[in-house]
Amino acid sequence: MASSRLAALLAASLLVFTFASASHAEVVSKGGLLLNFSGGISPTALPRERQAPISVGLAGTVKAFSGEGTPPLRRLEIAINRGGRLDTRGLPLCSREAIQPSSTAQAREICGPALVGEGSFDADVLFPGQAAFPSHGHVLAFNAVVAGRPAILAHVYGRRPASTTRIIVFHIGHGSGTYGTVLTASVPESLDQWGHLTHFSLDLHRDFTYRGRRHSYLSASCPAPSGFPGATFPFARAAITFADGRTLTSTLTRSCRVRR
Secondary structure, rough: OOOOHHHHHHHHHHHHHHOOEEEEEEEEEEOOOEEEEEEEEOOOOEOOOEEOOEEEEEEEEEEEEEOOOOOOEEEEEEEEEEEEEEEOOEEEEEOOOOOOOOOOOHHHHHHHHHHHHHHEEEEEOOOOOOOOEEEEEEEEEEEEEEEEEEEEEEEEEEOOOOOOOEEEEEEEOOOOOEEEEEOOOOOOOHHHOOOOOEEEEEEEOOOEEOOOEEEEEEEOOOOOOOOOOOOEEEEEEEEEEEOOEEEEEEEEEEEEEOOO
16 A cells, blocks of 8 residues: 555654654664654653653654655664663553454554554655655554564554554564664565655653552653752664665663752
């Protein structure tokens, strides 16, 4: 379908900005591609020594200077600062087979207990010899286990020019040093079609109860040294690789203040 490549670009791009923690925009430009995004966490005041629940809101725009649209996405890797954490213990799971295919409403009904975020996208769908076709769709993010590994399923659904569902799998691994969690997604060539992503937004938040205790899917602490009221630190490092070999890499530097 004409929106499948758009779905792949969108779903992978979404997690690049999931962990941005300031409201100002960031711009990355390389090889004729431009990435402009903004994001923020709430609250920005966090404990120094322990994790606290956070919510994340974000938005982004992808452009090609040539005006021909972005090339197909092949790989995404994002490393998250060890001060941030994903907690999936006791959180219900969703399977790819259960929601492929499905509309947004159907996916929510089937896997609602595993929902960890949602948003929207706008894109121009291109057909050979024709003008760009505008498209709009919805995104749902679900907790999952794929091939025995923790993962996130990005469910992307659009109704123009035709109803289309795409599922992108993000595997969750462990890093070392500055970054403690690594999210990786590969996008197969079979998802390539005509079109390019223009804008997206996403809100991530999930509180749940497991064995009588409250949990948060996303949590963080403020890594300020003792005696300092806040800190600025590298929160996430992302690398996006396209089919033509171009790669966009960005380190998101963010700030926090210590909550007493």
